Every structure is written in C-alpha cells, then in structure tokens.
Amino acid sequence: MTVPPDMPASPGRRTFLAGTGLLVSFALFGSMRVRAGQENTLGATILNPKLPGDLKIEPMLDAWIKIDATGVTVCSGKVELGTGVRTALWQVAADQLALPLERFRFVTADTALTPDEGYTAGSHTMADGGTAIFHAASQVRQMLVDAAAKKLGARASELVLDNGIITAPDGRQLTYEDAATGVDLHRFAAETSPPADPSAYRYIGRSIPRVDIPAKVTGGAAYVQDMRPDGMHHARVVRPPNHGAVLLSADIARVARMPGVVRVIRDGNYLAVVAKGEWQAILAMRALQASARWQQMETFPDNAAIHAHLKTLPRLDYVTTRDRAGAVHQASPRPVALAPAPLDAPHIDHLSATKQYVLHGSIGPSCALAVWRDGMLTVWTHSQGVFPLRAGIAGLLGLPREQVRCVHVEGSGCYGHNGADDAAADAALIAHRMPGVPIRVQWMRDQEAGWEPLGPAMETALEVATSEDGELIAWRHALWSTPHNERITNPGRLLPAWLVSTPIAPAPPSPIPQPEGDADRNAVPIYRVPEVRVDMHFVTQMPFRTSAMRSLGAHINVVTIESMMDRLAERHGHDPVAYRIAQLSDPRAIAVIRRAASEFGWTTTAARLPNRGVGFAFARYKNLMGYCALALEVETDAEARSIRILRVVVAVDCGQIVNPDGLANQIEGGVVQSSSWTLFEQVQTGAVGVKSVDWQSYPILRFPQVPERIDVHLLDQPGEPFLGAAEIAQGPTAAALVSAIGQATGRAVLQLPVIPHLWPAPMPVGNDPHAPAQLSKRTLRA
C-alpha cells in the first residue's frame, strides 16, 4: 500500500483563527449558539459559522480540492468505517465537480493532507462532510468554468463540461488541469454556491456500487492489517488483568531470549514485546503474560448489581428543558439538581428501563502500524479521528504535533470509540523506541474485549402526565449513566498513558451538550408536550471505562419513550400508531410512520396468534437527523427460550439520499445489530473486572437468529439537506422488539438484554466452594 506524497498543510486556517474576533450566533432548532472558536460536538473548531457543513471548520477551498498537473484530488476529513460513506462522499464530489468518479482521486483523513473534520461519528458524515464537499466542489467547478471562459474567449454559460474536459462552442478544449493553471484555489469558500441541478446528477441518488467492495471480496489489500512495509516487525502488548493493577514482576530476560524477539519493553505497568515474526511475537507475549505477577488495586462491581451501584457514585446533574415554544435549554451542571415539583394531572404514568454494558465487539481486534523515521512519527490507524489522535500521541511522547502524522486506513467496523486509538498509541509508543523500524501492533481478542471502552450501562425513569383524552401534559425523563464521550481530548485519554511509569491522567469527563446529547441523546421527546424536563445524572466515576457506542443514549431512551407511548395509547384506548401521529406536528415524521405502518399491514383488529407479537416504534435521531419508523413481528418459544424475528419493515427519511442501496444496507445492519444488543448482549463483570473476554462469554447473534425478512423503504427528499443515517435504527429496533415480545409473552420486560431477563439461565447455586477461591487466586497471577 503506497502512501501519497507529502503536501503542505493549509496555513491559512490558523491565520484565520488568529485574526478574527467574529462572533456570530444563530438558532439551531432551539437556542444553541455557535461561535467562531467554539468546538463542534466532534472535537473540531468552528472558524466561520456561516459556511455550510464542515466548511465552518475549514473554510479554505484548496483544503478540500486540489488541482495540479497530476490531476484532481478531493480531500475529506471523514473516513470509511464500513458504512459506505467513502463512496457516497465520492459521489457527491463527482456530481458537483461534473467529473466521472474514476477521473479524480479521493483522499480521506490524513493529518498531513486533509481538513480536520474531527471524528467520523454521530451520523455527521453526510450532513457535515458531504455538505462541505457539495459546496466546495460546486464553487471550484464554477471557478474553473470562469477561468476556462476567459482562456477560451467564450461565455461561461456556453461551455460544455464532460469527463473533465471543458469545450467551447467553437470546439476548442481545455482539461480541468489546464483550466486550473493560474487559478488560486487558496481562498475562502463563499456562503452560497451556484445552484445545483438534481436532474443532472449522474451519481447522487443512485445506488453506485461501493468502490471498496471488489477488493474486499477478492483478497485485495483493504485494511491496516494488510499493510506490510519492508522491515516491519510484529509487536504484542501484555495488559494487566484489570484496571489499576500494578506490575510486581515479569521475566523480561527469559522472554528477550525467545526466538525472533528483538525487544521487550517494560515501562511501569506497560509491557510489550517485539519480534520479527508474528507467531514469534504471540508466543513471546504468552510467555511474558504467564510470567507476569500483578497486584490488583481496585475492586470491581458485579454487572448484575450495576444500576444500584451507579447511583452511589459521584455525579453531575444536567437538566434540560424544552419550553412551550420548542426551545431546548440545557442548564450548567450541578452536583445535585433540585427535584421538580410533583406532577398533578388526571393520569400519571411511570416507566423504567435498564441496559447493561455492551461491547463494541469489532470483529477484527484493533491494529495499528507506526514508524519513527527522519524526525517524523507516522501512524496508520483505523481511528475515527486522526487529528485528535495525533495531538494525543504527540502529547504522550512529548513530541511537537508537526512531528506526528496520523493516516486513516480501514479496520473492521468500530461502531464508536473502540480500541483503535489505544492500539495506535501502542504502536507509536513502541515505534518511538525503535527508530526506523515499522512496528505493527495487533491486539488479541481478549484484549479488545477487556480494554475497549464499553457502551455504558444505563437506567431510565420516565414520568408522564396526560389529560383525560390522552393529550401529553408533562414529560419528565431521568437517567443514570457514565460518560459516552471519552474521546482523545488529552493524551490521558489514551490507555497506554495510564500504564507507563509517568502516567497522564485523563481529562475530566464532559458530556456532548444538547441538542445532540450524550447519555441524554433523544431523551427530549419529539412528541408535542408543553412541559419537558430531562434529568441526566452524569456519573463521573467509571467502574468500567465507557465511551461512545452507536447512538449513545438514544438506544435506551427511545425504548423508554416508545414503551411509554404504547402504554399511554393502551390506557386511553388508541391504536399505538394513530396515537403517535396525533402527538406529532412534523409532516416528515408522520410520513415515515404512515409508510412503515402501511407497508407492514399494521392493524390492531386482527386476532393474535399465540406466542406472536407485533411492535411499532419511531424516532428522529437527536430530533435533528434521520427519521426512522419501524414495525416488526416476533414469535416466541418459551420452551426453547428463543425468539424468532419473523419480519421487519422500516421506513426512513434521511433527506437527499446519496446512495439508496448504501442507505438500505446501513439500516438493515443497524436493525440486526440492535436486535443482537437488545435481545442477548451484556458484558459480564465481577471481582476480577471485565469477564467477557471472548465470544463464548459474550455471545452475539449468529445466522440462526437473524430475522427472516427485513424490508427497508426509503423516503427520498431530493434537494433537502443530507441527514445522518448510520445510527437511526438502533433505538426504534430495540423499542419495537421490547413491545412485540411483551405482546407475545404477556410480560413487558424493560431490562435489556431481554432474553436473559425474560428467561433467566440456571445460575450455580453457590455450592461449589472452589469456584470463587480459584478466581481470586488467579487475579494475583493473571
């Protein structure tokens, strides 16, 4: 795999930030003020809030599009995580540049080459990255046309663009590259772009086959795991048995003598081994691990009692309210918020839901490659955010940022903040001690499971007041959770920083603010309610490290909200779908609901077969992004303790669709993944720490449990802004499953994962006197 030649980073951006004191604010679905110099929710700094998409962050056109004698290159700070977004962004660039896909290069997140768009996360890629490219490409195309008009002595409107060639009425031609000579793209983007003509789109709105798939099905190099630079050595890390454990001793000398081993690193509690061959590295890792003696320093809670435990820990209360005008306001955090006055209404309903810790469970454990050569540390990583990672690694190693370069190369799907950044820091740390040697670090399965940041365990409590005929009067949603956003805001957020002899503490946790939200994402209901209050009890002490997992708090919050809507519908004698529609004002929300219901054949009058149930759910992700309505049918078998998902019907509205099949693929994947989380998944924890270390101790859905049928219906909105799609199915799938299973079994189980709570597995009755003793002996040896 070749690395593109170095090109200078854009100097204009820093100059802009230093020079301006511009303060602009505007309303974003409420009262969020966005100011120059402020960070967006993905860790990137806003320079010009008036520009569309991520042009706010990087206003210079030539940061996005470069044209020289070698051709046209489009740069994006967003990356391919397996969502197909690389292809979709490429499609946008192609249509707006009026260039065929194969006629230009597309480069993604590289700290030396591309804009800093923060993280590829939060379903922001098309909304922010796609929008930026949409406008930048359009403006650059206009500049080229204007320049060509001058060079060809013709009017711009008379020129024909085709396949990168501009043709004048008299037949004379210029390539884009020729037209670009003398054109300085190093200028600020304009706030508006030339109008787009959707009828001329060759790519946007079409199911263009993904550009990365052919290599992936034929064994082409596609992942960071496939990189094999000359002289590459293999490294493996040895992790402590649990967080905070102290290394007492390890047989470094013996391991250093093992075949192929070139270095054994010990730095405080940090252990790693480097060998020429991969298998040699693994054998050395095992020997080092077996010889290590640790002292456990922390006690860890059992996951069965985690929710009670969370309520005993230090926290900050964030209260969010929505007023009658619809403005959302999140107050500054307080150690303990004042409780609201009790509700007084004809009907008051309560509902509570819980979820356990969930693993990202990336199918390929994290991997990174790094080399320290000629004063430059280059790291190839599948991190979601190469720019924050670069800053973190630079801080960890005491290097200036300019001497660190992070390049994104695909890994397996991450679904949020997994071990990618930590593995990159491992590679950097080791490479820094072995100048000139490319170092490949590959985490093992149990290391990924044991050390990746978990999706937080959460508890919700919802209280809703309704009038006699079911109108929503007041809505109070409380929730408990540890942080969902432990991203690399300082070097101390990188795992190796905790282990080395001069550790760096992580920056204090801080939630993503509303309206995007954190653990309280989607807690503000989209339904029409005059009085809304959300109490997020943000637990700041983490028994287990947690961070962002696809949809953040929306998964359980939507389960809570939609389960309440079902209950209210039943109480007031309404059909669940009709009841939801009656509480909504947004026509696009109503449209997806109606579409899903009609395609499913939703009816409450049909007789129910025994052991069968149907469920319906709806959410608009963050109340800002894609709309998703979903209906499904299940069949339960109490004898076999299993559930079959018979059919799922989904209707989504994500604004202008760039790649319909790509969107459908994401929705199907979200439905299947959320089904697995909701029905089966929980991280087992106990005295020794995280006990789910492999797929037998953390089982996930396999082929026999896959739904029999999923139909996705796309409501395209040509010309409308791109809305996010990747996370929108997680909440509605979970809510509809909970509802359908409740109907089929007659038992409403709101503790996730559903199946172990619905049909508990036989637990050892504790008569085995040897089991607990063995465990505690082992934690010392690990």
Added chain:
Amino acid sequence: MIELIVNGTTHHVDIDPATPLLYVLRNDLALNGAKFGCGMGQCGACTVLVDDRPVFSCLYPVSSLGGRSVRTVEGLGTVEHPGPLQQAFIDAQAVQCGYCIAGMIMRAQALLEKVAHPSESEIRTHMNPNLCRCGTHMRILEAIRRVASTGQLHRATNERSTS
C-alpha cells in the same frame, strides 16, 4: 522447509511447522483474505478450505497439511474475473466493513460445492461458525441463495478425502 499448496501453487516456506496456517498465509505468502478475528475458532474470519473442507486457519498447524491443498478467497477469483460467489457478493453489495466476508465466502463455497441446492435452514446452520458484527447477514444469505439457486458450484462427484 514446509511445502504448501495454496490456490494451486506450490510454495516452500522456511518456517516452524508448528505455526498456525493463518500467519503463514498472511505473512509468508502475503495473502490478505484470511483474517485474524479471534484466534480461538469462535468467529470464522480466518476460514479457508483444506481439501474442500472449511477450517479455522488460526488453529491449524501447517504441519497438519501433509500435501493437502489450501484454497483462500484469492483462489476463487480476482477483481477482473470474480468467481460466482464473489460476483454474487458484489451484486448484492453484501459487505459493510467487509472484515468477515472472506471467511464467509470460503465457508459458503464449501457448502455449495457439496450441496447443490441447500435449503434456507441448511445455509443458516452451515454458516453458524462465522460471525458478522455489522449485521450484513441478510445480504450474505441473499448472495449465497443466488448462487445456490444456480447450483453452478456443485461438484457432482465428491472425492471424499480421508482426514
């Protein structure tokens, strides 16, 4: 020196015979298809065919091969000339992150060579050893069904190799 026959080509590799096949394929032969997913035989990302049977290459010592032939996804076709299953996966866009897919294709290939028109239940049961975390299962099944309906991979006479 270990001799391996991979995708029809004989290789001689100077490695310890007690090395898992996965690392020989990836490092000594620079083949990308088989992947490290768990190293424990639990996820199937490393699945390759040895004498037409799917195996976990992460747990398979090269010394076991003894002249048997190994097939990886690279042996089924190329980007220019994909094999039937590879083409079906491309047509169905049966990939999200794609990390599990080479293993899926090899396991499915083994089934379709042995059984001309497997039922849905047979397909699901056969694919059980392989995990997909992205949730691409619907399309993976669709791609397998498409090739299953043609029966074109089925080998009429199965030479039963003795283990």
Added chain:
Amino acid sequence: MIGWKRRLVVAAGLLVACALAFVAFAWQPALPRVSSPDIELTPGLIAQGRRVVELGDCAVCHSPKGHPAFSGGLGLKTPFGTIYTTNITSDGPTGIGSWSLAAFVRAMRHGVSRDGHLLYPAFPYIHYTKVTDEDLRAAYAYLMTRPAVRAPAPANDLPLPLRFRPALAFWNLLYLRPGAVPATDHSPLARGRYLVAGLGHCSSCHTALGLIGGESGEYLGGGDVDGWHAPSLTTLRDAPRPWTVGQLTDYLRTGMAGEHGAAAGPMRPVTDNLGEVAPDDVLAMATYLMSIQKGPSHRDPSPGPGAATSQLARGQALFEVSCAVCHGEASAMGTHIGRPPLQASSALAGPTPQNAIMTVFEGIPWPDRPVPAAYMPPFAGTLTDAQVTDLVVYLRSTTGQAPWPDVDSGVRKARKELSHD
C-alpha cells in the same frame, strides 16, 4: 408308542409349548385407540408432567435439533445399528395422539407400543418402569398437550435378525423388572435415588452394556456411548480434586464444574435439560450419587510406557498452536472466566483417553441460541491421528498421572466412530 415316535411327539409338544410360551411373552394385544386423552388434563397436572418430562430427559432423544419438539427423528447409534426415535407428540396418525393413559403406561413400564409391538430398549423403559403411577399420569397429560406434529419416524437401520421385534421378549425376560419403585420418604436422598434410577435413567449410559445390550456391568460403574466414555459415578471422590455435592449439582445444572471442566458429547444435552429442572431435584440427584461412592478401586488399567521426549515436544508444540489460546497458562479463559486448568479436567484425569480424544475431535458445540456457555471448536478436520495422539499423550503428561496405554489405537477407534456420522 414306539420310542422314537414318542420322542418326536414330546419334542413337537415341547416346541409347541415353547411357541405358545413365546407367543404369550412376545405377543401383546393392541390397546384400543382413543379419540382424545382419557383422563382430565388439569393445569396442575400438566405442569407436574412438564417437570417429569424434563427429569426424564425425553427431549434429548425425542426433540433433536432442527425438529419440532417431541417429534422424534434422532438417529441413535447402537452397537447393532441405528434406531430412530419416534414421534411422541399428540398427533394421531404418526404420534401418540390416539393412545390412552393405559397404553402410555404400558409403553413406559413394559416397552410395548399401543398396537402391541415391542419397543427397542434403546428407549429406556427398564428404567422408566420405576416411575410412579402419579408421575406417569402427569407425563401423559403433558405430552398430550404438546402441539401435534405430523412426522413418521424414519425406518430403523438394523440388520435383518434384529428387526424381528418379538425376539425382544427374551431380552425383556433378562433385563426388565417391571413396576414402580417410589421414593421411600421425602428426604433428598430418597428423592434422588428415585430420580436417578427411574426418570434420570443415568445407568443407560453410565453402566457397561453386555453382548446383547443389557446393563451387565457394575451399576453406574461407567459405560460407553457414541464413542465417549460415561464415567463411573461411584468413584467421584477418587478424582484428583474430589467432587462434592455442590459441584455435582452445579455441573448437572449448568454444564460447568469449577474444577473439572465442561459437559461434552452426549452429556451436554443432558445438562442443558437439567438446567430447566427444579434445582432441588438436581440437588437430590447429586446427594444420592455422592452417597453411593465406593472406596478407591485401584482397578485402573496398567499404565502405558512413558512418552519419548520427542513426542512430548511435538505435543507441546501442537498445544501452543491449537489449544493454548484458550487453555494456556496465560489465557483469559482461565484468569477471567474461571475455567479450570486442563490438568484438572475429568477427560484428562480418567482411566482411559477416550473422552480426551473425543473432545479434541468433536469439540463442544455452540448452544442453539446466544447464551454464555462453554464452546470448543472441533479438531477432527484439523489434526491428523498422529497429531491427536501426540497432543493427548502430552496433555496427560501434564496431569502427573500415569500415562495411558494405547492412545494411538484409541485415536484410530475414535476416528472410525466419527466416520460413521
């Protein structure tokens, strides 16, 4: 009468008498069909019946994976050929839907089908005969309320002589002692004895079978099934880490013993089933079993020769490649999940290498739905016979116990067993 004619008459008379006696034993009348169950099916009776059926492990044979519950179709590999389990759902034509309670009880107590034909003792009626009338009545109620499934049993694959069912009458003469043997009192010991001897039919596997398939070895002294060895249940205290009632109870219910390893092979479905059973009943079974322990028998086969260093080295290298990721000293499976070290496992501590070999070949399959459970990949398609031999010899050498003799012939035998799958 002339002498030889008299002898002829006597012989003919004896022959007729034998034939009549034979007919008396072997021929059983058909009991009339019923259009619906001929007892009252109350919810309480059905619930009790469910517990009885769980304790009887009926599902293990009659509800194979991929078949609707109780519809049969599982092929049982016996030394004599393959017998397929029958449909015991409430379907009339292909199940037991037209059976009266009397017909059901006769089948369970005497091994006779409703229409009079004798059932093969692969169906353990010699044990179910001990079940009380009340439990049989409850089991009948439960089975008759299961969904009817139209599924005729596949034809059995037995050599011609064995298809002559009336011959089973002689077998029954030798091995069937019909009649209920209820618990003597309500103590866990008595309850446990009742369950183990009757519904549990543990000795069907855990007692050695004789030439014609009758349990002729020492009761619960160990037996063989499907290539696996069902260990002796009377020498559990002889294990390197002695079993206790608590361990045995947890093992039977969860399939995992903290010091002995995971249920594998044919025992796995049994522990899956017993996980559904009332914990007190399993505790009773364990209490009883631990009460019938014999002293150390010292009847282990004489140890085999020590292995050559080269074989141990080969075995150890194979262990690193194929096993150590889960079973090695540094493995997270040991340190974090709490799996016992291999050296403590029953498979490696036992008198023969059979179970170690079978576990390596077959692994332990995934449960049929995503629940935390022991899993091990199969190595039959990965390791050669020579490699399995080296590996098993090496593993045994790590236990500190005397080496097994004839590991290689055990491996060959097991491989033959597998190829019949």
